[in-house]
């Protein structure tokens with residue numbers, strides 16, 4: 001059985017500048033979302049425990065993906081399946097879900113599809129659930145632990161007020177929380193080897209039946225206004241004075 | 250534009266009733282296997298439709314719940330489904346939307362009618378921006394962030410039974426472990442002292458608590474402190490995946506100020522940042538900046554505040 005890990009290529013959020021309340025993306029490098037890396041690590045750990053044959057990284061986005069995916073292959077992915085298209089970076093959840101579901105169908109013997117509980121940028125959390133519905137698979141979101149036993153997964157779902165341990169038959173879709181593991185940092189040799197790992201790259205148009213209708217319209221997307229005093233205080237005594245004068249303490 | 254509401258939590262369902270009112274709709278509420286919730290909601294004035302199939306419906310089976318909610322929406326003639334954007338609701342939202350052929354927005358923090366459309370606000374780019382969006386399709390699934398609307402308080406509701414055809418559950422619950430409940434609600438606190446990864450060890454927490462106590466604040470934290478280090482419960486996390494807080498005063502200790510954190514504190518009235526790095530991002534959104542080791546600074550503050 002193979003494990004597929006779906007990862008989203010996003011701009012490095014720490015490097016986005018705000019100008020006139022608008023985000024500026026020029027020269028911002030692309031990376032995978034941080035929780036996606038937890039999903040990858042969870043897949044790689046299943047493989048290392050001999051519970052999965054291969055870990056295949058699945059992603060849809062611009063052709064920069066061929067470069068971005070190297071970090072995932074260095075961190076333990078065995079192969080990559082990339083679906084590239086000019087308008088796929090930042091495409092709506094409903095479209096990406098169809099594209100990724102079509103990708104899953106093209107990969108052999110998938111027992112488990114792993115994702116992060118939310119992407120690093122939009123954090124909408126829809127894609128995993130939409131894919132599960134398209135494929136007709138059961139799903140478990142917010143996994144804090146995953147065990148495989150035969151053709152079943154035993155998953156601990158971490159909710160706000162409880163943890164529930166559930167059992168689902170494979171194939172299934174599971175999304176993970178960041179607390180599930182600590183993603184490994186690849187070594188230099190692993191990074192060098194990553195470039196040689198197998199990659200299958202297909203064009204988005206090669207997939208049939210993708211409905212690209214926009215379900216959402218964005219009216220505006222602006223950084224909130226902020227005017228902070230930004231007073232640098234020299235020491236704790238000065239800070240305490242300032243807070244006292246504002247009646248804060 | 251009839252609206253159907255579903256949440257696994259009664260208090261969040263009450264907030265959704267207020268949210269429905271904000272878009273000019275009196276909503277119907279679906280309650281699954283929870284007589285207590287049905288009663289609370291009816292008491293507050295809601296029109297409740299209850300299904301009782303006990304063991305046949307498994308809340309943990311998102312696919313099955315999506316089928317149930319879709320079917321209920323169909324029967325009750327609702328095109329819009331409002332869910333709570335807690336973890337259960339958010340997981341359900343995508344699946345339900347896909348089933349209904351609906352556009353979907355999650356983590357929605359406000360809704361208003363503008364030109365006949367339901368304009369929703371939600372954080373985007375990890376919280377760096379706020380997007381105003383609307384759903385194009387007739388069928389809509391909107392998951393509303395907890396605490397975005399006040400709980401509804403009316404009277405004279407009613408409870409009706411609803412019979413639905415149910416698909417079989419495919420998820421089996423083996424065990425439920427309740428988390429220790431944290432009685433502190435950082436989202437409601439007037440003052441917060443929040444610690445981040447700059448804190449050396451768990452053993453340093455008592456002096457943070459001491460400072461909080463001295464100024465009448467609650468202790469909060471950045472996400473890694475709760476989810477990775479597990480030094481504080483997850484309920485104490487400020488930010489995109491934690492709580493959105495609007496205290497009068499926030500003292501932020503050893504927190505770098507990444508967008509997913511700052512989105513949860515940017516509406517505080519006064520922000521103090523104490524960090525060893527004078528170029529930390531957090532300083533850009535602080536009113537008072539002290540470049541110092543947080544442990545030394547906190548010890549000194551505790552002394553000064555007597």
Ligand SMILES: Cc1cc2nc3c(=O)[nH]c(=O)nc-3n(C[C@H](O)[C@H](O)[C@H](O)COP(=O)(O)OP(=O)(O)OC[C@H]3O[C@@H](n4cnc5c(N)ncnc54)[C@H](O)[C@@H]3O)c2cc1C
Pocket residue numbers: 033034035118119120121123444445446447448470471472473474486487488489490491492502503504505506507508509510513523524525526529541542543544
């Ligand atoms: C989808 C998504 C959702 C997320 N949601 C949240 C969320 O809700 N809340 C959240 O907090 N994070 C969230 N994160 C994580 C977020 O990106 C950051 O990783 C996190 O906020 C960093 O926490 P931190 O500032 O404590 O740690 P760091 O970034 O490691 O910063 C530590 C800071 O401490 C300073 N420091 C070190 N030593 C000292 C000292 N002795 N004295 C004073 N200062 C010191 C350092 O200079 C540094 O600035 C999310 C991430 C993703 C991808």
